Amino acid sequence: MSPELSSRARALALPYYEDALPAHDEFHANRVRDLALRLAADVTGPVDEDLLAAAAWLHDIGRPLERTGEVDDHGRWAAREVSELLATEGVSEDRLAAVQHCLRTHSIRSNSPDPESIEAKLLFDADKLDAIGAVGIVRLAEIVGERSGRSGVRCAVIDDTAATREVTTAKRDVSLLREWASERLTALHTEPAQRLGASRWEYVADFFERFDEEIGPDATR
Structure with missing residues (x-):
């Protein structure tokens, strides 16, 4: 090259x-x-x-x-x-x-x-892959934080501090990260990217499973 x-x-x-x-x-x-x-x-x-x-x-x-x-x-x-x-x-x-x-x-x-050239498709896929996996979770959380800072709305709340201590993983705050990662996974154009994305998604799924186990009144970890 x-x-x-x-x-x-x-x-x-x-x-x-x-x-x-x-x-x-x-x-x-x-x-x-x-x-x-x-x-x-x-x-x-x-x-x-x-x-x-x-x-x-x-x-x-x-x-x-x-x-x-x-x-x-x-x-x-x-x-x-x-x-x-x-x-x-x-x-x-x-x-x-x-x-x-x-x-x-x-x-x-x-x-x-839509990207048409192979270079455009590869750039699109690489950009989306940087939002899937371990690095991706950190990046998506940073992006949510950026939006929270601009809007003044607390859109990156992890847990519900109300008396009910309702687990928030089914709410927009945390599930937004999962939705964004999934959206990027399904948008990938090239076969190599799809393979790598599937591998990185395994970590994302494990992360959120562990998250669910750690948070809330019935936390198991």
């Missing part, structure tokens, strides 16, 4: 992550890059790994601005932003368009277009 485009993309992307919160910081981008290349090695057919790695570094550069309300859609914003960034780096129009497609389609939002 030629590191030319990906190394330039990394250098361009890092300043954008300086104001990022942990769930969408440069370390997340790096994990997504590593996962995407891991998946790429296990798919049938050619993959432009340099382009894929570049898109992974750039995919969340708009997250800090989205968090503060300065942009509505960080994927679409990033696609516009890299048009200028990569054009000044001498990137050809077809490769620029391919990166932009990856950025526009990496989100799981219902209004996001």
Whole structure:
């Protein structure tokens, strides 16, 4: 894999992550890059790994601005932003368009277009896999915390402090993490990602089973 485009993309992307919160910081981008290349090695057919790695570094550069309300859609914003960034780096129009497609389609939002190229599908899958498994549970909890901080609503409550001590795992607070992980598992496009996702889901299921056993008035652990 030629590191030319990906190394330039990394250098361009890092300043954008300086104001990022942990769930969408440069370390997340790096994990997504590593996962995407891991998946790429296990798919049938050619993959432009340099382009894929570049898109992974750039995919969340708009997250800090989205968090503060300065942009509505960080994927679409990033696609516009890299048009200028990569054009000044001498990137050809077809490769620029391919990166932009990856950025526009990496989100799981219902209004996001579907990824069509293999690079876009691999980026989407790698991004979703970083929200499944042990790391994924931590990231999803961080995202819930971010939303709680922005809205002022306590949306990450673990336990019910009322007199009844009602277990909250069936309520939106904790079950939201399970729902988000499951949603990402079912959205995966490529077969290697689906295999890895199924393996990571086993940990998620075990985690929530243990969670249920630890919390509430009838806790068994």
